[in-house]
Amino acid sequence: NAGVTQTPKFQVLKTGQSMTLQCAQDMNHEYMSWYRQDPGMGLRLIHYSVGAGITDQGEVPNGYNVSRSTTEDFPLRLLSAAPSQTSVYFCASSGGGMGQETQYFGPGTRLLVL
Amino acid sequence: AQKVTQAQTEISVVEKEDVTLDCVYETRDTTYYLFWYKQPPSGELVFLIRRNSFDEQNEISGRYSWNFQKSTSSFNFTITASQVVDSAVYFCALSGGNSGYSTLTFGKGTMLLVSP
Numbered sequence: 001n002a003g004v005t006q007t008p009k010f011q012v013l014k015t016g017q018s019m020t021l022q023c024a025q026d027m028n029h030e031y032m033s034w035y036r037q038d039p040g041m042g043l044r045l046i047h048y049s050v051g052a053g054i055t056d057q058g059e060v061p062n063g064y065n066v067s068r069s070t071t072e073d074f075p076l077r078l079l080s081a082a083p084s085q086t087s088v089y090f091c092a093s094s095g096g097g098m099g100q101e102t103q104y105f106g107p108g109t110r111l112l113v114l
Numbered sequence: 115a116q117k118v119t120q121a122q123t124e125i126s127v128v129e130k131e132d133v134t135l136d137c138v139y140e141t142r143d144t145t146y147y148l149f150w151y152k153q154p155p156s157g158e159l160v161f162l163i164r165r166n167s168f169d170e171q172n173e174i175s176g177r178y179s180w181n182f183q184k185s186t187s188s189f190n191f192t193i194t195a196s197q198v199v200d201s202a203v204y205f206c207a208l209s210g211g212n213s214g215y216s217t218l219t220f221g222k223g224t225m226l227l228v229s230p
Contacts, residue, residue: 031216040123042205042220050216058217090159094216101147101215105159 002026004106006091012112013081021076021109023091030096032074033103036060036087043090049074050096081113116141118208120221127196127228135191135224137206143167146210148182148189149218153203165189196228 007022033048045058049068065077092103117140150162207218
């Protein structure tokens with residue numbers, strides 16, 4: 001079982017460029033979410049999805065776009081990268097049913113925007 | 115709105131000392147879940163424990179123990195006889211709220227440094 005996978009592991013972008021961070025899970029989890037981690041800030045929720053075709057905004061959604069066309073995949077798109085989006089991005093998934101509330105995280109993507 | 119407070123930004127101990135990491139939470143939900151995650155220097159997030167709001171029993175797992183008290187909205191984590199491998203950032207988190215149980219609200223984390 002691969003669990004939650006994220007690609008790429010590390011990316012450097014120039015201001016204004018766009019890119020997609022990939023996230024996939026093989027646990028048939030309904031819930032998936034994206035967080036960003038900044039020094040001294042903990043993890044903050046960007047967007048989340050409770051199932052294919054359903055997404056919603058979290059605490060810090062501006063500048064990011066998501067879609068959920070399949071249960072397995074939940075890509076995060078940066079429309080026009082800004083230095084403020086330099087961060088470590090984590091994708092997570094959970095089962096969504098009773099007793100399945102634990103979120104499992106991918107290894108993270110470290111993004112540097114110049 | 116939900117909130118998790120980890121007042122200790124950084125703790126330094128010497129190996130074999132006991133250490134307690136504090137976590138205080140705020141929520142209006144009657145049903146919620148509390149979590150602790152460990153983030154070692156390698157960067158991944160490792161799940162340690164989940165507790166639901168109806169279960170106030172303390173839990174012990176090896177050198178780790180957790181004290182959940184609804185009366186004080188606290189979910190503290192104690193490491194007994196700390197080891198260098200315990201050095202990491204520890205996050206307390208809360209689920210529930212507007213997104214149901216699909217997302218987490220995190221504290222800012224406590225960095226634990228265990229020196230030999």
